[in-house]
Structures are given as structure tokens and as C-alpha cells.
Amino acid sequence: MSDIETTAQPEAPAQVRFSDFGLSPDIQRALTEQGYEHPTPIQAQAIPVVLQGRDVMGAAQTGTGKTAGFSLPIIQLLLAHANASMSPARHPVRALILAPTRELAVQVAENVANYCKHTPLRSTVVYGGVDIKPQAAIMRGGVEIVIATPGRLLDHVEQKNISLSQVQMLVMDEADRMLDMGFLPDLQRIINLLPKQRQNLMFSATFSAEIKKLAATFLSNPVTIEVARSNATADKVTQVVYKVTEENKRDAVAHILRQRELKQVIVFSNTKIGASRLARGLEQEGMKASAIHGDKTQQERMAALEAFKRGEVDVLVATDVAARGLDISDLPCVINYDLPYNAEDYVHRIGRTGRAGASGDAISIYSDKDERLLADIEKLIKQTIKRGELEGFRPGARASEERGGSDRRPPRRGAEGERPQGGGYAGSANGGYAGNGRPGADRGPRPSGPRRDKVDPWFLKPYEPSRPSTASTTTTPSSSAPSKPKPRLAALLGGLRKE
């Protein structure tokens, strides 16, 4: 705690304890069991405000402990109200927590369930991609707290598995992400189902004009809580970028992973196909790698995440499905295989490391055509990222070639479920079930003749030195800022206003 830099820690709440908040002994017990004694800054600020019943606009990045910041006081309020007026036989939904991605919903739900462990409150999580019937049964049995992704929640409402007419508290977690993903209409429909009289909490990693507009629409007289400068990168994350040619990016990632003998790394790819391919390639290199992205089934996504958390997988190759919110703690390193198209996503991605007092490394690979993206990122984070040299990097040189790997047959479709020769992770454990009716996404490369484009698997390609071709198409770095003002969002917000 002594090496904290001067930013990001306002009015040092170091002496505050959870026991100062007057939380129920049942909650306090769960906190003590998990070793939580001192709240993080956002918890110290949010908990008293939420307990007062105020609406909250919270700007907090992941890793700041915001989940506990809202769920602890919510649980406390539910307990207090239950004692006063609730018939113990009924369990209407009284708190609703909305999250943008399934994984985030699951993780919030795990936390909530932990904090509720010694209370009579029941919670559950609902999200798409899995059988709806078990979820329906649980909710028909009665729960006070529901954590949900918006689409599946509406599905349950339509099926009359759940009534939202008794919801007293609404949380919108990662609200900026929900906007990005086009959830605004769903949010509007859900909110229309809620009682007018309720407490609203909205959390967002960034504080854009659109988020402020959303807050003005949905929150009433909110208390604004902001921890750390928005868009600031974690102080303890060491950032470096390595420039390579486009065709050497994959080799560079493999090189970094091998040379540093990295475990527990997330590698971010901009595309689902790129993530699958890179994971397969790393597996071919003998690394324990797995991919997680939106074209995987929910079972595969959860299996990959769990295997990564348990340490059975060292390298998780992810799209931005994993950029925000995922509470994977103590990651020593994050690698950007692609620079993100949105500079803000860079902040979210590297927020996976350097958390909770630990230091971290954020390594990014980029090529000529990404100069503009890099400039955008540096502008956003208001700092210049160190340009590094990849020591000992010889593109194309890899262990598998020494083992005669280049004449290996191409991996089957669904090969990510295959075990790497080193044994270990069985991935999605799908067995022989390869055809999930989803065309294209994870399909193996077709070895059709002399194609030189990106479809060819890098790990099957013999090494050829990078041509100095470098199509210099990136000649106009300035201007060309299109940034359309998203008329759809504006229109929707305008429509909300009128109501």
C-alpha cells in the first residue's frame, strides 16, 4: 500500500472498516470469512450513499470493488425491509441487477450469493445461451435478487416466470457497455416494467456524454461517485508496445509467451476468428491455450473461463467479450495481439492486470497500419507508451518446427477442444461433437493451394522473411475523423425524455 502513487486514492479511506457501516451481522460474517476488512475507495463512498436510499451514478473501472460497493448495501436494505414488513412466505424480486455480458452477470451473481450466504435472501442469475427452464423454475420458487442480461430477463417476463412489479432497487452495471451493445431499447422496456418508486444505481467505466444523458434520463437526483480519473490507466501497470510486421504478429505473441514463460495471460484479439486461430496456433506450440468469444457456446465459454481460473489453461485468447468486468484476479500480464479499434477498450483490456495492489504488464503488438490506433490510445490515456524491442525474436522460429511440426496435418474443425500434446486442458470437452450448426466461426483453415492471405495458418507456414512490401496506404493519419454522433441513441433518449 505504500507505493501507491498520488492519483486515484482520494481522501484516503484507509482507516475505514466494513464494520463501520452498520451492516447486518449476517453480512459482516460473510465479509470476515472472506477476509474483507477495509473497503476500497468506491466501496467506502458508495455504501453509505446507497444505504441512504439515494440514486447513484458511479464511475468506476473494473477492479475497484464496485460489485461489493452496490451489492452489500442492497442486501442490507433488503434485510431491513424484510424485517419490517415482509411476509416470509413470499419472495418477490426486489433488487434487479443488469449486466451486459453473461460472464459478468455470472460473476456478479457469485459475489452476491457469497454476501447473502448467511442471510435468508435468495438470489439467482439469468442469461441467454442456456436452457431457460431451470432458470424459470428457480424464479418461480421466489428470489429477492435477480442478476440478468437484458434479453433473457425480458424473455422470462414474457413467459411470466417473473414479475418485476415489486422491484425496489435497480442496478445497471457497465452501463456504457450496455449502450455500446445496443441494449438501450431493452433497458427501456425493462424499466417500464418497474415501479416508479425505486432506487437506481448506475455504474460505468467511462463517463461519456451519452452516459451522462442516460443517467439524466433514468436516475433521479443521483449522487455522483467517481474513483480515479476516468479513462486513466492503472498506475501500476507497466505498458509497452512492440512493432512488428503484420504477418509476424502471431509469432511475436508466441515469442513473448515462450520467452517470459508466462502463465495466466489473457491475449486480446479483435476478431472471433483471430482469437480461435491464435489459440489453436499456441496449442500447436505446446502451450495450454484456449479461446473465449461470442461464437462459442455458453458451455464452452464457461469451461474456458473456469479452466483458466483453475490454472489448467495458461493463455486465454479472448475477444472483447472479456475486456470488461470479468473478475479474473491477479493477472500478471495482458497482451494485445491486436490494438483495439476503440481506444477506450484498451483501458478496459489492460485493466485486467495490475489489480488489487498487484503490479502488471500490458504488452501490445502492433504493425504499421495500427499507428493511428496507437496514437488514439496514447491520446486517451494521456501518456506515451514505451516502444520496446523484442529481444531474440526471430520470426518463424519455433519449437514445433524443430520437431518437424510443419508437416502436421491441419487441425480439424473444433480443434480447440483437442488436447495439446502436452496433455492438460480438454477445452470444451465436446468430445466428437463438432458440428454445432454454426458455420464458419471456428472452422479450420482450408489448405487450398498457394493462398498467401491471412487465412493460412501461421503455424503451418514455413518461415519466409517479411517482404518490404508494406503497402503504404496509411498516408493520411490526420483528419478523417468521422465520429458520427449516433443518431439512434440520441433519438431513443429523446423519446425517453418525452415520457
Added chain:
DNA sequence: AAAAAAT
């Protein structure tokens, strides 16, 4: 330009 999410 890409990703995520209800079916």
C-alpha cells in the same frame, strides 16, 4: 470494422 446479446 468488430464484438456482444433472446430465440
